Amino acid sequence: DTAIDWAQVRADFPLLTRQVHGKQLIYFDSANTGQKPESVIAAVDDFYRHHNANVSRAVHALGTEATDAYEGARNKLAKFLNVRGDELVLCSGTTFALNLVAYSWALPRLQPGDAIVLTRMEHHANIVPWQLVAQRTGATIKVAELNERGELDLPQLYSLLTAEVKLLSLTHVSNVLGTVNPVREICREARKRGIVTAVDGSQAAPHRALDISAIGCDFYAITGHKMSGPTGTGALWARREHLAAMPPFIGGGEMIKEVRFEGTVFNDPPHKFEAGTPNIAGFIGLGAAVDYLSALGMHHVEAREQALLAHATEELSKVEGLRIFGRPADKAAVISFLVEGAHAHDLATLLDLEGVAIRSGHHCAHPLMQHFGVPATCRASLAFYNTHDEVEAFVAALRKVRKLLA
Ligand code: PMP
Numbered sequence: 001d002t003a004i005d006w007a008q009v010r011a012d013f014p015l016l017t018r019q020v021h022g023k024q025l026i027y028f029d030s031a032n033t034g035q036k037p038e039s040v041i042a043a044v045d046d047f048y049r050h051h052n053a054n055v056s057r058a059v060h061a062l063g064t065e066a067t068d069a070y071e072g073a074r075n076k077l078a079k080f081l082n083v084r085g086d087e088l089v090l091c092s093g094t095t096f097a098l099n100l101v102a103y104s105w106a107l108p109r110l111q112p113g114d115a116i117v118l119t120r121m122e123h124h125a126n127i128v129p130w131q132l133v134a135q136r137t138g139a140t141i142k143v144a145e146l147n148e149r150g151e152l153d154l155p156q157l158y159s160l161l162t163a164e165v166k167l168l169s170l171t172h173v174s175n176v177l178g179t180v181n182p183v184r185e186i187c188r189e190a191r192k193r194g195i196v197t198a199v200d201g202s203q204a205a206p207h208r209a210l211d212i213s214a215i216g217c218d219f220y221a222i223t224g225h226k227m228s229g230p231t232g233t234g235a236l237w238a239r240r241e242h243l244a245a246m247p248p249f250i251g252g253g254e255m256i257k258e259v260r261f262e263g264t265v266f267n268d269p270p271h272k273f274e275a276g277t278p279n280i281a282g283f284i285g286l287g288a289a290v291d292y293l294s295a296l297g298m299h300h301v302e303a304r305e306q307a308l309l310a311h312a313t314e315e316l317s318k319v320e321g322l323r324i325f326g327r328p329a330d331k332a333a334v335i336s337f338l339v340e341g342a343h344a345h346d347l348a349t350l351l352d353l354e355g356v357a358i359r360s361g362h363h364c365a366h367p368l369m370q371h372f373g374v375p376a377t378c379r380a381s382l383a384f385y386n387t388h389d390e391v392e393a394f395v396a397a398l399r400k401v402r403k404l405l406a
Contacts, residue, residue: 004300010385012037012292023355026390026397031175031334031381032359033225034206036289040228043288047281055280056254056271070280073287074270080290081222082211083237089270090283093234094202095125097221098169100236100273101198102129104246105219106167112138115165117195119144119152119181120371121174124364126200130169144170146371150177150326158189167196172204176363176379177326178309178334180204187216196242202226206383207305207332209298212237228293229286232279243269250275296384304384309333311388312380315395319402325377333382336363339398342405344376350401356394 010016013035018025027035047069053062055070071085078085091097106116116130120143134141142165144157152170161168168190173180187197198219204210206227212220219242224233238246248255248266252275257265266272293301312335316322321340339347348360359379362369369375380394 004296004304006304006384006387009296010387012039013385014038014041016385020355020357021353023353026356026386026394028380028382028386028390028394029357029359030206030383030386031203031226031379033231034228034383035385036228036230036285037292039292040230040285040288044230044281044285047284052281054277066280069284069287070278073283073290076287076290077235080210080294081205081220081235081237082213083220084240086268086270087237087240087243089236089238089243089273090278091234091236091274092232092279093223093225094123094200094221095223097219097223097234097236098125098198098200099129100249101169101219101221101238102133104249104273105196105238105242106130106133106139107136108247110134110137110139110166113164114139115142115162116140117142117144117157117160117165117168117170119157119170120146121150121152121177121179121365121368122169122171123175123200123202124366125202126169126171126198127367130167139166143367149328150174150179151328152179152181152186154182154186157186161190161193161195163193165193165195167198169198169200171200171202173201173207173332173334174326174365174368175203175334176336176365176368176377177328178203178331178336179326179328180208180330180332182330183217184215191216203332203334207298208302218242224282224286224289227286227289229289230279230282233282233286236273240269243273246273248272248275252276254278301384305333305382308382308384308386308388308391309335312382312391312394315391316398319395319399321402322398325372334379335381336377336379338374338377339402339405342402344378346405347378347398347401350404351394351397354397354401356397358394 053066197217205222220237225231255275325336344360
């Protein structure tokens with residue numbers, strides 16, 4: 001993608017200039033958490049330096065500034081996702097967002113005999129909350145499986161969508177395989193059958209232009225720290241009718257209109273779900289991240305990452321004994337792999353000494369590891385701020401450390 005000066009873009013990320021173990025850092029762990037541009041760091045710094053106050057409580061100037069900036073960030077994020085601001089609950093991340101659906105939507109509704117459908121490629125954050133709900137309600141969980149390319153087996157998935165299924169919750173993009181699921185088509189099929197849908201967008205929002213309204217889901221969860229924003233920020237988008245019908249998950253200040261010991265009147269959504277002092281500076285930082293990504297253009301981000309992915313896949317495929325997990329037709333820039341005769345953690349540890357940061361382990365996806373029959377994989381995940389030179393240096397380092405392990 002030549003429309004953008006990617007060297008200039010990379011220079012916006014101060015951390016990427018550092019060294020580790022005396023080597024220039026190559027950060028290939030963006031699916032775990034993304035690095036932050038100067039503008040995001042500056043926005044957080046500016047808030048604490050010049051505007052710090054609590055939101056929605058004080059009439060003084062700083063209180064108004066903080067509230068305006070926080071609500072401004074909500075509106076920026078809403079625009080970025082093509083949804084309404086009053087349908088966007090700000091929270092600490094996808095984990096909280098999915099738990100909010102589990103506890104406020106599912107727990108009061110599900111009964112013995114009901115079923116929840118999940119997929120084999122879910123992150124634990126989209127499995128464990130449903131298990132907790134299933135235990136309490138007597139509902140059961142059914143699992144959609146994968147084909148040999150690491151894509152959802154759609155006919156099998158649709159065969160699971162029977163009358164007792166009340167909810168389908170699935171990831172938009174796999175954090176392990178990079179598989180991009182056709183969520184629009186899947187949500188349409190679920191909706192036809194009256195099944196409510198929740199989509200985990202943790203790994204989609206950082207990499208693709210998102211139009212949540214066009215997906216046709218009921219709930220969509222995102223996490224800010226993977227999309228150039230601060231940690232502890234995220235959001236749940238939900239259809240207005242769900243937010244209106246759902247009881248609050250956490251009680252406290254900010255989420256009420258009037259509190260009496262005889263009973264409390266809750267605030268309107270989304271505030272009803274935002275008890276207590278939020279991560280104000282974090283969301284202002286996330287607003288700056290959204291500005292940054294919007295200025296770049298998500299179609300440019302996607303094209304850049306696809307070029308890096310193609311390059312990395314080609315180079316890795318030449319490494320003898322290296323197996324890449326999943327070959328989906330539509331894939332984000334995440335590559336899980338193993339090298340014959342080498343443990344994932346040993347590879348990652350030796351690569352770290354070469355300055356290369358990749359993740360090794362189960363990637364919070366035990367059921368997917370069970371599917372492949374391995375305890376762990378190595379995962380290189382790329383972002384638009386990475387370079388083709390880094391791809392080459394990574395593969396050269398991999399060849400070197402592999403010899404040490406052989
Ligand atoms: N779902 C997926 C697909 C993820 O990759 C992650 C983060 N690894 C999460 C959920 C959880 O996100 P968070 O920890 O930010 O809540």
